[in-house]
Structure formats: C-alpha cells, structure tokens
Amino acid sequence: MKYSLKINKKIIPFELTDKDNNLEVIIDEKKYSVELVRIDSNLYSLICDGSTYTIAIQKQGKEISLFFKGDLFTYEIPSQRDKGGSENTSGIDKISAPMPGRVVKLLKSVGDIVTEGDGVVVVEAMKMESELKTTIDGKITEISVKEGDTLDLGAHILTVESQDKK
Amino acid sequence: MKYSLKINKKIIPFELTDKDNNLEVIIDEKKYSVELVRIDSNLYSLICDGSTYTIAIQKQGKEISLFFKGDLFTYEIPSQRDKGGSENTSGIDKISAPMPGRVVKLLKSVGDIVTEGDGVVVVEAMKMESELKTTIDGKITEISVKEGDTLDLGAHILTVESQDKK
C-alpha cells in the first residue's frame, strides 16, 4: 500500500507491504524489513533489518510524534488535497510565535524573496533571542507585526508564499 | 451525600460534604477536611487536615485501587443490593485459586465451622506453599478439589457460607 507523511511541509511518500507475516517499508527506493513491538503505553521496540531500536510514539489527531535517540520527530498525516505523490512544497508558510514573547527585529520586508532556511524575524522569549526561519522558498507577502510588538503564543508574524504557485 | 465502599466484603459507610469550596469526609464519626490534586496520570496529592500525602489511584469498573505508603488498597463500589447502611457481611465467600498451582492440603472439611481469618487450604504455586484464608465467619458448604489437584487460575476451591443468612 502507498502512503505519505508530511514533515516541514514536505510530503514523503512510502510503500508498505504486509505479506506472509513480513512487514516491509520502502522509502526512497530502499527496502526495510520491519516490525514494531509494543512495550509500554507509548514505548515501542522497532526491529529494522534485524536491529532493535527503542522508540516512543504519540499520535494526536493528524500528528505523529516520535522520540528516537534523543530527538523528537513530528509528522503530519497529509490531507487528501496534499497527496500529490512525489515531493512538492505547499504554497504558504505562515510564521507565528512559538511562545509568548516580543519582536526584536524584522529581517525581511514585504516583497523580499527568501529561500528555505532564511531567517526572517528575531523574537525574544524567556530572556533569549531567537531567529525564526522560513521553511519554503518564496516571497514575503504579509507582515502582521512591527519591531517591539508583544506576541501571544501562536500570533501570526508574517507569511511567505511560494512563487511557482502564483 | 452518603456513600459506601466495600473492602473484604465489609461495607464501609461515609459521608461527604462539598460546601463553600470545602470538601469534608466523615468516616466513623470523624470529620476530615480534604482535597485531591492531580499530578500525573494516576498520581494524586491528597491534602487531609493540612498534611500532604502522595497517592496513586486506578479505577477499573467497580473497583478502586489505591497505592499509599507502599500498600495497595482495593475497594469495591457496592451494588444497590449491597447498600444496607452499616457494616454487614455478605453470605458467601467463594475461595478460588489466586494463581495456577496445586492443592497441597485441605485444612477443613464440608460442614466445618470457620471464623474470619481461618486458613482453609494450602496451595502451592511458584514453588511456594501458601495458606488461603476465609474472609467471613461461616460454614464450609462445598469443596471442589482434593489434595494433589492441579489448579488453574481462578478455579473454585471451596465455599464458605455465613450462618445468619441461612
């Protein structure tokens, strides 16, 4: 069966076969023989090509969060509309406040062209300054804040729209 | 409001008042000013007359299990029929195998009069011998096993019936 998952707005397609009690996952044309054994409420043992990995998993609505080797991975289950097959980037990246804070500096203006990973705004929260980055290539189409503004959690800061969608 | 809980076939009545944001429990004519704060999924902080106690709680169906200071307490929520008000003992104590094992020795015969806490049978499981006890006063009315029998988990061993119910 064919599936896909979304991370950072990228859609990752994969195939899963479940024959003769053997589960196989095919990603990027590579085949993995796999199995998942449940230990604890959220704790699983993944056996992949004979090796065992400890993984903690939480599924909430359309999101799957995984903890593996100290890192957190969050995947989204793409909606029907998203499912295009191969990798593509969605049109819009709305950047919002990841926590309550303050806008220290806007690094871009409306109309600026940005590339995935570009810093677009510096915010301050918990006494620390952090740069927020865009996750797509595109153009800044909207900025809802000015420097010095106070930010509530989730408040919209600015929008990047990809050019090819236009 | 009046409630009751059942432990070891004994019904314990209590009263609970919930006025002006003050919760009070009255047991055995003693009044306790109480509060329960949830910490973890099963972990609670009980404040009783100003002191804090850590308690873990699990409710499964009609049973409430509590862990406090290293011990496990299991209460049953009595059915309507049980609710008589003050303490009373129900008529029948069916003693069954707490784990798979073997009957080593029957300590009583049908017709014997027993008192709460009397040992009635010795069973062997996990290489250890243990004495099972009756939890009511009464008479042995039925024995379903003989010495040397193998016991499945939950297998009926014998029945004690209280005399006053007859």
Add this chain to the structure above:
Amino acid sequence: MYKKILIANRGEIAVRVIRAAKELGIKTVAVYSDADKNSLHVNLADQAFNIGKPLPNESYLVGKRIISVAKKAKCDGIHPGYGFLSENAEFAEECIKNKIDFIGPSADAIRLMGDKITSREIAKTAKVPLVPGTEGEVDDDEALGIAKKIGFPLMIKASAGGGGKGMRLVHEESEFENSLKMAKSEAKNAFNNDAVFIERFIQEPRHIEIQVLGDKEGNVVHLFERECSIQRRHQKVVEEAPSPGVSEKTRKKMGEIAVKLAKKVSYTGAGTVEFIMDQKENFYFLEMNTRVQVEHPITEMITGIDIVKEMIKVSFGHKLSFKQKDIQRKGHAIECRVCAEDPDNNFLPTPGTIFYVKSPQGPGVRDDSSLFNGYEVTTFYDPMLSKLIVWAEDRDSAIKRMSRALSEYIVLGVRTNLGFLVRLMDDKDFISGKLDTGFIEKHKKLLKIPKENSNIALIASAIMLHSGIGVENLERDPRFTPWKYIARRSSVSRNSMF
C-alpha cells in the same frame, strides 16, 4: 574485548548485564520466552531472539537453543546472569565447545563448588571453618562425649532425615540422653533408619557472605562482606554492606578465608562465599555461589567497583585492574528487593498487571528495575520486580535514605512488599543492627498495614467515588480533567494565603 555477547537471562539482571556491556562497547543479544516478548531486556538489547514457551524448561533452561542463537547471532560470549543456567557446569562446557566464552568461572569450579558435599570437602582442606559436628552417624556410646566437645545448644539430626522428623534441639547436657533416644526412635519410625548425627546449633544466626573476584592469572580478591539476614521463605529480602555485626577483625579473617577457598578451585569471575555467623562473630562455611549475586550492587556502591563489568573483562582474559590493598570501603549501602507478594499473607506472590510505576530518584539512589507501565507479573518467574539500592555516608543515613526512597516508590496494580519495607526501615530493632535470620518472624507487626494508612486510603477513595467519574478517561490526556472543579478549586483553598 568481546564484540557481541548473549545474555541468557531475563528481568533486571538481563538489563543489568546489557547496561554493563553497552558501557564496554559490546553489542548485546537478548533471548526471551513468549511471556517476555515485551520486556525491558528485549527493548534495550541490540538484537532479540525468541527461545520458546514461558516455562523455564521450555526456554531459559534450554541450553542448546541458547547456544544456537549465540552462534547464529555471532556472539563471542554468553553471560548467564543468576539462576537458570548460571551454575550449570554442562552448559558452561557446551559454550566452550562451541567456541563461545561462558562469562563465569570454569565448568570445573562450578562443579566442585556447586556440590554441597565436595564443596565442604574442599572447604575443609582449605581450613575454612565448618559448623562443628560429627561428619556422619554417631554411636550411642560416644554420643555424649562428642556432644560435650561440640558444646550446647546443639542439634541432633536424622541422617536419612528431612521435614523436621528425627530432629531435636538440645539446650543443655542434662537433656541430651533423653533427646537422643527420642530422635533415634522418631527417625526409626519415619525413615526406618535410626542413624543420627550431631551439629552445633547456631542461635540467632546471621547470614554473612563475602564477594570474591578472580582472574585467569590466578589473582583473587575479596570485596568485603554483605549481611543478608533479613529473609522470608529462606530467601533474602534486604541486604546491606558492610554488616553492622561484623568487626574489622572478623571482616579481615572472613575475606582472607574466602579468597583462600576461591584460590583452591582457581576461581575466575565473580563468586560469593556464604557463611552462617552467630552473634559472637563465630562464622562457618555454608556454600559458594559461583555466579553474580542478586545483591551484588551494594558491594559496588561501597567499593566503587563495577562487578559485572569486571566479570566480563576477566572472562575475556584481562587481569584484575586492582589488588586487594587498592580496594577501599566507603560508606554504607542497603538493597531492598521489591517483590510482587503479600507480606500479610505469608508473602504469597501476587501476579497481575502493573498499571503504573514511579521509581525513586535523587542522591545515592539506584533502582535496578525491569518495570514499566503495563508490566505483567506472571507465575512463571520469580516475583522480584526491582532492586532498590541506596548508598550513604553511614548506616543511619543509609537507612534514612532508603526510607525516603521507599516513600517515593509507587507501584499500582498488584500488592507488593513496599509497605513492609517502609515499616522495616522505621523499626528500632532493625535500626539497632541486631539482625538474625529469624528477624521477620520476630517482627510480625511489620507485616500489617497500620490503621492510619487504611484511613487515608479510604478518604482518597471516598473522594474518587464522589467525583463519580472513571479515572480511566483521565489517562488519555493529562490536560483533560473532568475533575476540574476539584483541581481548580485547589488553587484557591489549598492552604492559599494570598
């Protein structure tokens, strides 16, 4: 060093060995029975193989299967843990035949020390003290003379005996002749054999054991003693190191004797020489355990030596990295075995599902556990759930720390001995350190739940019942609480002042 080892065990000791191997950079292979499919040792190992049905003789005791897994997975060593195949000389030999190291002593050492009679013989030649008594049957004529030499109180025991038949405790000389007559007659009736032997009766015995470590070059050291007198069903529950009943002089003597005995059989790896000791510090050889002991962590805590890592290293051929004079004791350690059993019902095991567990943490606390939420306590294996170990600067502080740690331990689902352990740490006789193997028998009140605790439990249940909502729903999402009216209110009424 080994590339990959197989751990032929389950539960906490399998987890313990996996951790040691990981810290030495060795890959690990777990084996498991159907009952242990989802268990911590399987989860922590790099690879895991099913070896059969839950019953030990259909999985963990099937040496051939285990060796064949080890070969398939290309292991160069097998660690047997304790129990199961750990003291099985044939298995050790079979490993070697298959060119896989058995991480433990030689098959010969296991064979010699594993047998009660040969080990006594070896002990005798090594001048290790044995409980004074007649080696075999006594003649009626000599009996009193021998008895006087052994000293009173003493035990008369039927040679063919068992189950207390033909056994007599004799407190003083005047009772002896009569007791001998009765014992012989009882023995005759019970076993059709009136032969008896005589042994000194150890009053209020303590169980003291010495940890030894040997390498393949013949070096053997001891890591001091452990006191394991707190027992139920003749099994240890609480152990401590050092023993509060052993003087420096006795400690030294016991250690030297244990090393001498181990050297007699060219002992390698970790082993334990067990002694019975009276309250005057006279001690006598009981047996030697040719494997890592359940209670090894307390010795690790006071010496700073990782016994399991050392076992693996010396098995691979490394020389012991320290000499006797380098080994220093520091502070005091206590271990409590947390078991699924009901102290108030003759310590009967209590199988079931652990719904929820919270381990103690903080300074000086170590929990060697294989527990997790959802853990199934089955009747197939030992009911031990975890070993809680503490270290502190002295015995009093260690007891207080254990008490503190136990008070943080939460196991919801099955009855455990935690409550008993909590009360034990508060018992003035335990605190005084005057221990013997009959301690629990003499302190039965510790087995009972105090009334004030039942009251608190009842009060909490009452509120639960009043809330009228099943707690099950709450577990899904900690942020969702139909009890909000209680939780919210608490910010107001919970001793709030402002």
Add this chain to the structure above:
Amino acid sequence: MYKKILIANRGEIAVRVIRAAKELGIKTVAVYSDADKNSLHVNLADQAFNIGKPLPNESYLVGKRIISVAKKAKCDGIHPGYGFLSENAEFAEECIKNKIDFIGPSADAIRLMGDKITSREIAKTAKVPLVPGTEGEVDDDEALGIAKKIGFPLMIKASAGGGGKGMRLVHEESEFENSLKMAKSEAKNAFNNDAVFIERFIQEPRHIEIQVLGDKEGNVVHLFERECSIQRRHQKVVEEAPSPGVSEKTRKKMGEIAVKLAKKVSYTGAGTVEFIMDQKENFYFLEMNTRVQVEHPITEMITGIDIVKEMIKVSFGHKLSFKQKDIQRKGHAIECRVCAEDPDNNFLPTPGTIFYVKSPQGPGVRDDSSLFNGYEVTTFYDPMLSKLIVWAEDRDSAIKRMSRALSEYIVLGVRTNLGFLVRLMDDKDFISGKLDTGFIEKHKKLLKIPKENSNIALIASAIMLHSGIGVENLERDPRFTPWKYIARRSSVSRNSMF
C-alpha cells in the same frame, strides 16, 4: 536539628532540598505559584502553600509572602535553592529578623561577594589572581607600554561599553596603535565617551569552579573543582568533576585560593568560586556564587559528601563533619542538563506538555528530575527538565556510562537537547577532554539530527500510519491493543528460531 523548613524554590532543586530534609528527619513546606500547582515538589513536601501568580515577581520572588508562609507554618528555616531569592541579601536579613534561619551564607557575605566590583576588591586583597589589565581608563601615551606589560593577545574595551561596541581584539603589538584609535572612535560614537581599558584576552578559556563549604566556627574546606566549559547562550549544559584540564598542582592551588577568599568573608554554607582558565592552566577569578549550584551533584558523586545536607547542618550550627585532609576524590562524574530547547534552532526553548517520560536507571546513574507524564513546560521558568548525573571509575567510563544512560532517556512531547547530548558523548574532541567555552560553537554538526536517525523515525511512523489506529486508545489499558496482529505476529517473526 531544624523541625520544619520551607523551600523557597520550585523544580528539581526544590525536590532535591526536600529529599535532603526528609533524610535529616526535617518536615518540609513547599511553596508554589499557580503554574506549579501539580508539580513534584508540591507532592513530595509535607505541606504546600500557594504564593501567587506564575510570574516569578508575583510569587517566587515575593520574599514577604514566603516569610509569612514560613511563619504561619511554623518553620524554623528557609532554604532558598538557587536563583530566585537565593542571592538576595535583603531577603536573608528579613528571614533572620523574623527569627527564621536563612539556610545559606550571612547577608553580609552575600552582599560582599554578590557585587562584581566589591568581590574583585576582596579577591585582590586575598591575592586571588584577576585577569591582568588596567583597572580603569588608560592614557594614549602609556597605552602601548601597558599593553606590552599585559601581553598579547589582549582586548581593548570601552569603559562605558556593552554589546561589542568599542571593543577590539589585538593579536600583536603591530596592530595595537591602530586598534586603539578605532576602539576609541567607536566608543566616542556609540557612548559619547572615548575612555577605554585594556585586559588580557584569554584564548580558548575554560570555566573552572571550586566548591567550598564553611561552618559558623570559621572552618572552610573546598571539595575540588568542576569543569563547566560546555556552554550555550553563556549557560552551562554539561559539567564534570574533576576537570580533564586541571593538573594536581593547579587543583591544589585553586582550592587553597578559593578557601582563602571564602574565609575573607567568613563564608558559611555552600558556595562556589568561579575562575576562567586558559589552556596553560593560568586561572583568574571571575565571581563567587553564594548559594548551592545547579551542578553540585557531580561534586557529591566524587567526594561522597551530601552538599545539601551539609548546608542544612552547618546553618543549624553544626561544625563541618570533616577536615580538608579527610576529603578524598574518587572516580569521575558528569552532569548533563536536560532542557526543553531546540539545539538546531539556536537552543530556543520549546514549551509544551511532556506526554511521556522514562528516566535512565542502573549503576552509577542519578537523575535529579521534576518530570512526570503530563508535566507542563511553561515560559515562566527555566527550561531545564532534569539533571542527569553519572559516576564511574574514570573519565572514559563516565562518558560511556553517560552515553548509555542518555540512550535510555525518553522524553516525548517537546523537543529537548537529549539528541545533542547523545552526540556530544560520542564526539572525539569531547572525549579527548580539550574543552573551552567555545566548544559548541566549534562543533555545530552536533546540533543536527543525523540522516540515519530521521530514517528510523520515518519507518516507525510509516508503520503507525499503516496500523490506521490512533495510539490514544492504547494508553487507556496496556493490555488492550488493536495492534494485536503486529504484536502477535512478532512472537513468530521476531528473529524466532524455534
């Protein structure tokens, strides 16, 4: 001993102090803000009082409220932990005025050492080395002469400065005059003040600190050094004791100097003298922290001394129970601060709910944590979730043990720095021990998740998605699993051989 103490703090340090108090038989009172209503320190204390809103200046920083709670609850001592009111001399005085012991140094000692300028003055009189430089402004004429005396590389800094303006790093003499001119002009423009001073530039500096303990009879000892060079955002992340960069000679000298400084202010309780050290072991005084330090556990692990218990005891008036010569080091300890932050995004804090947490266990591992399933990481307080501490016989073994322990640590819900820490323990430069405060900056690859890890995560997600069932349901009862077809099959296919 104290009867009851109030802990004027939250999180892991409140839990740490409560544990110490319990082990000393002292009753404990917790205070909490609305945000901490359901938290571990509240749960573990004997009593708990709400002291206001989540923002620190509406609760944990309101000294008057805390003192009034302490009086209401009849406490005879207040332990301030670290942060919040711990270095507030006025609060310490207010406690004493209200006849409640402040468990820490005297208000005078806090005042003297808390101020950067006075503490430098005191350090100078105690002959504690300071970073060589001009005390104040330099004249243009003398500048080069002074610069040559200080030596190159050096820093020219604007006296009115900040934020890097008017600051110049000068590598060699030839650059000096030009750099001076530019720095002065920049300073003039930025602050309308062209005064500058000169200081030696410490290349690849290490942060080394000495733990001291003093009693009220004037005895002061040191418990050796800690290395805290692994920092991000100028805050420590990983600490170890002993430092791999400090020789025995330097250790002794630093310790003696720290004790001398502490004695100058009649220091009582636990304190830390911080130094900056270059790679040739030249060290200079930075500041003194007049409280228990976050990283105190690593010192406890190598010395066997319980610093928090000692603080409480000396505050009550006990004499230190040991002398300098009694204090022995043994082995090596490392602490990792586990924080809710994203290493790959400039260590930005990651507030949210911790759904699930599993702490490492086993030999040599200590987790000082305040985590539980359902813990809320808020933006009100520091994002530190726990301190994972290990001890082992030497530095290599300690790194391997930390690596093993980190591999067992599971925190599901918010992004943490655990992955970074895992990779750090495997980094050959970290293992080599050549550390400096710029280490993380120079090892940015450690901040990135390796591709092979993302792959494993993706594969596990794929199976999750394929199962088609929300995991939420599974949490209710571990025995109920709609995934049975996977779990059941595993007993067949999971490398099964028999």
